[in-house]
Amino acid sequence: MKVHLRLLRFNPETDGEPHFEEYTVEADPMDRLLDCLHQVKWRHDSSLALRRSCAHGICGSDTMLINGVNALACKVLVKDMKQPVTVEPMRGLPVIKDFIVDMEPFFAGYRAVKPWLIPDPDAHEPARERIQTPDERERFDDTTKCILCAACTTSCPIFWSDTEYVGPAAIVNAHRFIFDSRDYGSRERLQILSGKGGVFKCRTAFNCTAACPRGIKVTKAIQEVKRAALYDTF
Amino acid sequence: MVQVHHYDAVIVGAGGAGLRAALEAGKRCKTAVVSKLYPTRSHTGAAQGGMCAALANVEEDSWEWHAFDTVKGSDFLADQDAVDIMCKEAVDSVLELERMGLPFNRTPEGRIDQRRFGGHTRNHGEAAVRRSCYAADRTGHMILQTLFQQCNKEGVEFYNEFFVVDLLLVDGSCAGIVAYELASGALHVFRAKSVLFATGGYGKMFKITSNAHTLTGDGPGVVYRRGLPLEDMEFFQFHPTGLYRLGILLSEAARGEGGILRNSDGERFMERYAPTIKDLAPRDMVSRAEFFEIKEGRGTGPDRDYILLDVTGVDPEVVEKKLPDITEFSRTYLGVDPLKEGVPIVPTAHYAMGGIPTNVQAEVLRNHEGDIVPGLYAAGECACVSVHGANRLGTNSLLDLVVFGRRGGVAMAEHALGNDLLDIPDDAHKPSQDWIAWLMDGESLESSAEVRTALQDEMWDKASVVRTEESLAHCLEEIARLRQRLGRSKVKDRSKIFNTELVEHMELGFMVDMAEALVVSARARTESRGGHYREDHQLREDDHWMKHTFIYKRDDGTTELGYKDVVAGRYEPVERKY
Ligand SMILES: Cc1cc2nc3c(=O)[nH]c(=O)nc-3n(C[C@H](O)[C@H](O)[C@H](O)COP(=O)(O)OP(=O)(O)OC[C@H]3O[C@@H](n4cnc5c(N)ncnc54)[C@H](O)[C@@H]3O)c2cc1C
Ligand code: SF4
Ligand code: FES
Numbered sequence: 001m002k003v004h005l006r007l008l009r010f011n012p013e014t015d016g017e018p019h020f021e022e023y024t025v026e027a028d029p030m031d032r033l034l035d036c037l038h039q040v041k042w043r044h045d046s047s048l049a050l051r052r053s054c055a056h057g058i059c060g061s062d063t064m065l066i067n068g069v070n071a072l073a074c075k076v077l078v079k080d081m082k083q084p085v086t087v088e089p090m091r092g093l094p095v096i097k098d099f100i101v102d103m104e105p106f107f108a109g110y111r112a113v114k115p116w117l118i119p120d121p122d123a124h125e126p127a128r129e130r131i132q133t134p135d136e137r138e139r140f141d142d143t144t145k146c147i148l149c150a151a152c153t154t155s156c157p158i159f160w161s162d163t164e165y166v167g168p169a170a171i172v173n174a175h176r177f178i179f180d181s182r183d184y185g186s187r188e189r190l191q192i193l194s195g196k197g198g199v200f201k202c203r204t205a206f207n208c209t210a211a212c213p214r215g216i217k218v219t220k221a222i223q224e225v226k227r228a229a230l231y232d233t234f
Numbered sequence: 235m236v237q238v239h240h241y242d243a244v245i246v247g248a249g250g251a252g253l254r255a256a257l258e259a260g261k262r263c264k265t266a267v268v269s270k271l272y273p274t275r276s277h278t279g280a281a282q283g284g285m286c287a288a289l290a291n292v293e294e295d296s297w298e299w300h301a302f303d304t305v306k307g308s309d310f311l312a313d314q315d316a317v318d319i320m321c322k323e324a325v326d327s328v329l330e331l332e333r334m335g336l337p338f339n340r341t342p343e344g345r346i347d348q349r350r351f352g353g354h355t356r357n358h359g360e361a362a363v364r365r366s367c368y369a370a371d372r373t374g375h376m377i378l379q380t381l382f383q384q385c386n387k388e389g390v391e392f393y394n395e396f397f398v399v400d401l402l403l404v405d406g407s408c409a410g411i412v413a414y415e416l417a418s419g420a421l422h423v424f425r426a427k428s429v430l431f432a433t434g435g436y437g438k439m440f441k442i443t444s445n446a447h448t449l450t451g452d453g454p455g456v457v458y459r460r461g462l463p464l465e466d467m468e469f470f471q472f473h474p475t476g477l478y479r480l481g482i483l484l485s486e487a488a489r490g491e492g493g494i495l496r497n498s499d500g501e502r503f504m505e506r507y508a509p510t511i512k513d514l515a516p517r518d519m520v521s522r523a524e525f526f527e528i529k530e531g532r533g534t535g536p537d538r539d540y541i542l543l544d545v546t547g548v549d550p551e552v553v554e555k556k557l558p559d560i561t562e563f564s565r566t567y568l569g570v571d572p573l574k575e576g577v578p579i580v581p582t583a584h585y586a587m588g589g590i591p592t593n594v595q596a597e598v599l600r601n602h603e604g605d606i607v608p609g610l611y612a613a614g615e616c617a618c619v620s621v622h623g624a625n626r627l628g629t630n631s632l633l634d635l636v637v638f639g640r641r642g643g644v645a646m647a648e649h650a651l652g653n654d655l656l657d658i659p660d661d662a663h664k665p666s667q668d669w670i671a672w673l674m675d676g677e678s679l680e681s682s683a684e685v686r687t688a689l690q691d692e693m694w695d696k697a698s699v700v701r702t703e704e705s706l707a708h709c710l711e712e713i714a715r716l717r718q719r720l721g722r723s724k725v726k727d728r729s730k731i732f733n734t735e736l737v738e739h740m741e742l743g744f745m746v747d748m749a750e751a752l753v754v755s756a757r758a759r760t761e762s763r764g765g766h767y768r769e770d771h772q773l774r775e776d777d778h779w780m781k782h783t784f785i786y787k788r789d790d791g792t793t794e795l796g797y798k799d800v801v802a803g804r805y806e807p808v809e810r811k812y
Contacts, residue, residue, distance in 0.1 A: 013729050030479075030569065042683035046735040047727035051275075053446040056482045056563065058375070059275040075566065096417070097732045103272070116383035117335030129332040131344035137337060144337050144369070144376065148274050182335065 003027045003036050004084035009098055011047065018095065021045075022084070029079035033087070034062060037073060049098040057213055060149030063090050064099050070151040070211040090154035106150045109166035113174040113192055118185025136181040143176040143221050145214040152208035152218050164197035168208040168218050171199055175221040178228055186228070194229045202226070236663050237422045241266045242650035243643075244411060244426040246398045246453060249276035250374070250635035251614025251642075252432035253381035255596075258643025259430075260390045263650045267390060268413050268424060270397045270448065270737070273382050277434055277446045278635065281374025282485045282559055284366035285632035286354055287324035291345045292364045297321040298804075299356060300365060304630060305805045307353045307516060308623025309764035309774065311466070311782070314803025316594050316619045320630075320637050327636045328367050336380040338369050352486050352514055353627040366629045371485060371559045377632060396422065397737055398452065399666045401429070401460050401610075402658055406600065408609030409656040411456075412666045416737065419730030421663050421670075427653050428646035430611035431457065431590060431598075432639065436748045437470075438741075440583035441694035444476055444483035448741070453616040455744030457590050458751065462600055462607065463784040463796070465618040466588035467748070468756035468766045471626055472699045474520035476582020478540045480567055483582060484560045486628055489513045491552055493545040495524070496576060497532040508812045515812045518625050518765050521581035525699040528580075535578060542576030581699050585626055587765060588755075589618040591784065591798075596642030602784040602796035609649055609656075613642040620782060623800075624764025673739055678724035682739050685720050689713070689742075689749060697753050702770045706757040713750050720746060747787070754793050755783045776807050 003025050010018035025039040034052055041048040050073070051061040057075040064073050065088040067081060093101040146169065153159050153167035174193060177183045193199045199222055208218040242263035245252045252267060259265040267273070288295040300321040305312050332338055332346060339347040348364040356363040369376040385392075393413070400412040402423070410425040433453025437445030458464050474495070475484040489495075495513050497503045507523040508515035515523075524541045533539045545553055545560070550573050553561060557572075564570045564577045590612040591599040596619075598610040614635045621634055696709035720742060727735040761775040762768050784796040 011729065012731055030567070032567075041735070042681070046725075047729060047733075049732045049734050053271055053275050053448045054277060054280055055447060056280075056480075056567070058280045059271075059277070059446065061271075061275050077566075097729075100732050111386055114387075116387040119333075125333065129329050129338075129346050132340055133344045134340045134342065136344075137340050140337070141370070144379075145372065146379075147279070147375070177335075180335070180337070 001027060001029060001078070003078055005036060005040065006084050006086045007040070007048070008088040010095055012097055027078050029077070031078045032074050033066060033076045033078070033081065033085065034074040036078065049100050051100055058147065060147035063149045063151045063154070064088065065090055070155045072149060072151070072213045075213055090150060092154045092160040093150070103150065105163070106153055106167065106169065109153070109170040110148065110173055112166055112197070113170050113189055114185060115173040115177065117177060117180070117183055118188070119182065120184045130182050132181055139181070140176050140179040142216050143172045145216055146172050146176070147214060149213060151211040151213060155207040155211040157205055157207070158201050158203060162201060165201045166197050168222060171222050171225050172216060172218055175225050178225060190229045193225060199226045199229060235420055237420060239266070239422060239424045240655065241424060241426045243428050243430070243646050244268060244424045245430045245432060246411060247276070247432035247434060247614070247616070248273035248392065249432060249434050249614060250278035250377050250381060250632060251639040252430070253378070253385055254636050254639030255430050255432060255613055255643035255646070256390050257381065257384055257388065258640055259647045260385070260388055262647035265390065266393060266424065268393045268396045268398055268411070270395060270452070272394045273392065274378060276378060277449055279375045279378045280446070280483070281632055282371045282483070283351060283487060284349065284368035284373045284629045285328065285377070286351065286365045286629040287328040287367055287633065288321065288365060289325055289328060289346060289348060289367065291341060292348050293356070295356065295363055295365055297324065299358065299363070300324065300354070302358050302805055303354050304621065304627055305803070306359070306810060307625055307627035309625055309810055310776070310780070310805070310807040311620065311623030311763060311800055313620050313801035314805065315801050316621045318803065319594050320621050320633060323637045324633050327633065327640065331377065331380060331636065334380050334384050336369065336376050338367055350490060351628050352490070353516055354629070371487070371557070374632060377636070397740070398456060399669070399740065401456050402662050403460055403607070404656040404658060406607060407656060408607060409658050412663050414666070414670065416732050419733060421666055423663050425655050425658060427650035427655055428609045428611060430596065430613060430642050430646050431616055432612070432614045433616045435586045435615040436745065437583040437586065439689060439693050439745045439749045440698060441690040442476055442481040442580060443583040444473060444481055445583065450741035450745045451748035452741060452744045453612070454590050455747050457598070458747055458787055461786065462598065463591060463602065463786045464588060464751050465591035465784055466620060466755070466782050467751040467785055468759050468783060469587035469624045469764055470583060470752065471517055471585040471587060471765045472521040472581040473517055473584035474524055474581055475543055475579045477563060477567055478578035478580055481582035482563055482567060483584065484543065484563060484577065484579065488543060488545055488557055488560050491545070491556055492548045493543055494547065495520070496542045496544050497527045498534045498538060499532060503527050503532070511812045516625060518767070519812065521699050522767055524581055540578040540580050543579045544576045545572050546574065546576070583698065585631060586615055587618065587620070587622045587624065587626055589616045592617050592619055594619065594641070595645040596638050597645065602798040604798065609653065611642045611646045613638040624766060670736065673725045673736060674728055676724055678726055680719045680723035682720065682723045682742055685716050685723060686742050689716050689746065693749055697756060700767050700769050701756055702768060703757065706753050709753050710750070710757065713746060713753060717746050750793065751785045755785050755795070758795055759783060780807070
């Protein structure tokens with residue numbers, strides 16, 4: 001079948017402003033949008049710039065605004081898209097070229113919450129593994145799924161307007177450690193997250209949960225971190 | 235404009251192997267990681283199944299049993315000294331990952347849980363053993379995330395979206411690398427006392443593969459073009475359960491939980507090929523069985539070109555809970571509900587056993603006599619130690635990454651601390667600069683995208699699951715033609731900022747080299763062993779072929795082969811029956 005695409009293009013070396021360009025490609029209803037974009041790149045305009053790698057929703061490279069909603073281009077099928085398919089770069093991060101945005105502000109927010117295990121400073125390095133019960137492990141399972149694709153953060157209206165806000169993905173990754181029974185860094189993290197760029201910026205718009213390609217309950221995680229920050233409930 | 239950087243250690247690649255090495259080297263000396271992808275985009279994140287180690291957390295186990303399984307699985311082509319090291323150090327490597335924070339699944343007592351996986355047995359084949367440590371069906375994702383977290387904690391320096399194009403050698407020793415920065419189009423020379431390649435696999439040369447678009451063999455390609463050998467390139471693993479058309483991997487766990495493979499007659503055909511363990515036979519055997527079923531007209535579907543993976547007999551709760559990937563991938567990409575009907579599958583190009591030859595310190599070998607290139611290291615899927623021989627066992631690659639990534643990181647730091655930077659000429663970047671200038675100059679008479687598709691089709695048809703002298707000879711001629719066509723193809727996009735067409739073009743060049751090395755090596759090996767199956771030489775021939783293939787590219791473009799004996803050990807070759 002034919003697929004009509006409207007792609008928001010921007011080449012920093014020649015264009016003053018982003019502009020839409022239209023393409024028609026031949027595709028199977030079961031093809032991914034990523035396959036269609038490859039067709040454009042390989043048959044029509046080789047300068048089309050996008051990031052991608054795994055092509056099956058695992059690496060988090062190809063988040064785009066697809067018909068107005070953030071999604072991975074490799075996880076949306078032709079048969080499920082309304083035509084013409086409008087594709088734009090994700091919002092809230094500086095566009096470098098076509099669908100490639102500057103991810104550094106996103107990762108800066110991520111790094112700010114110290115997303116790594118902070119072990120008990122008083123305990124000796126255990127000789128074997130640390131003990132953790134299946135229930136303790138289950139407690140933070142949902143937030144370990146994050147692939148740092150930025151679909152949540154760049155669908156958040158607060159993140160678009162407030163450059164201080166670390167954004168949902170950073171909070172998800174803080175959650176992953178705050179609720180890990182082996183971690184002793186929650187106090188530091190919650191101090192950061194109670195601050196100006198932290199969790200209390202969230203207005204529970206739920207865009208983030210809807211956008212997450214991994215099905216993570218992002219808003220719920222944020223609520224749990226808010227509660228932990230208020231009442232020390234971790 | 236060229237920028238020059240100075241480091242003790244430079245690591246190329248930020249997947250499991252590269253990050254594990256970076257943690258070791260970074261502790262000891264000034265280290266940088268140079269990667270064409272942002273680290274968390276690396277394909278290590280796609281690994282589902284798990285990582286084996288004889289922790290004996292749930293039942294009796296020993297590293298010797300693990301070693302036996304690995305050697306047998308390799309069809310006796312693995313070097314047994316290296317296998318011993320890997321299986322022994324597996325235990326500490328897993329515990330170390332736990333201490334870094336990796337969220338393994340747990341036993342009721344709170345220890346790391348373990349489960350069964352194809353080919354892993356107790357007491358030399360007696361029965362399946364629970365040896366695979368796992369984190370749901372996201373083990374690779376968790377390894378990648380955990381190592382990346384630790385690198386951030388330790389402040390490891392990253393150069394992301396830098397595409398490495400050349401290796402600098404001075405009098406046969408490593409002096410650094412050259413990389414192309416995607417964001418600016420600038421070339422960077424990284425002078426380094428030691429360099430480690432960890433660039434992953436190269437399955438993208440096949441039409442159907444579980445590998446990412448970016449797995450194109452750049453690392454082995456760069457090394458090979460500098461006159462250094464590649465080892466055992468003919469051995470490529472085809473996994474029996476790739477999603478039809480797409481090649482996306484459905485984990486072995488599906489069959490582990492009771493999934494059955496059926497042909498168009500609904501027959502459980504594996505009963506004919508491996509009467510004892512049937513659908514759970516090793517990957518190479520099942521892939522071949524599928525290939526022959528399809529070839530003999532017993533494939534399913536309108537074109538009779540796929541097999542069905544049937545999990546409808548498995549408890550639906552087990553499917554939803556333990557096989558969420560399968561359900562999700564089949565529903566998303568094929569619109570098939572595995573609870574109700576069979577999932578269309580085909581063999582998929584999965585794992586490169588061959589690669590850059592190294593010894594057990596991850597030092598790169600310059601020849602089949604075993605001499606090394608001082609300062610040059612390799613680890614992970616791009617390397618060949620060889621612990622996987624002719625066929626890798628499931629869960630042994632993630633293990634390989636962390637064991638030899640760690641060893642490589644330590645060894646490269648020690649080398650760096652004991653040696654000086656080598657002097658390089660001012661124009662060391664010149665070959666890279668000329669290459670790029672040539673690609674971006676003049677009119678393109680061929681489309682590189684078409685060359686890529688033609689290569690992938692040809693490799694799939696002629697050099698994949700089943701090979702013959704005739705098919706390989708045909709393939710080699712086609713590769714030569716494609717190389718010429720690629721020579722007439724130029725990069726049409728002349729921009730500097732994120733010129734991904736240029737990157738894809740260079741990747742395709744490396745892929746052509748990998749394909750040629752694979753086919754030449756495969757044609758010379760007139761036996762069948764592990765992942766390399768010759769319909770015209772169906773038997774394994776231990777009298778002649780207990781040796782590793784080394785292939786070299788000479789300056790005039792011709793290839794040359796050499797052979798190195800397999801390192802023997804406790805286990806004598808026996809027929810691999812299942
Ligand atoms: C779907 C799937 C499932 C799997 N499941 C399992 C499993 O359950 N258990 C198991 O043991 N194994 C499994 N494997 C195999 C295993 O995951 C891989 O072999 C392993 O992850 C490879 O890791 P790596 O670090 O060598 O390379 P990768 O993780 O592929 O990383 C390669 C790195 O090299 C960089 N790079 C490449 N080229 C260049 C260049 N030119 N310049 C700069 N950087 C470059 C990339 O940016 C990337 O960071 C699976 C593989 C697949 C595909
Ligand atoms: S929480 Fe979901 S949407 Fe947000 S970065 Fe992680 S995977 Fe992407
Ligand atoms: S390409 Fe990896 S998530 Fe889409």
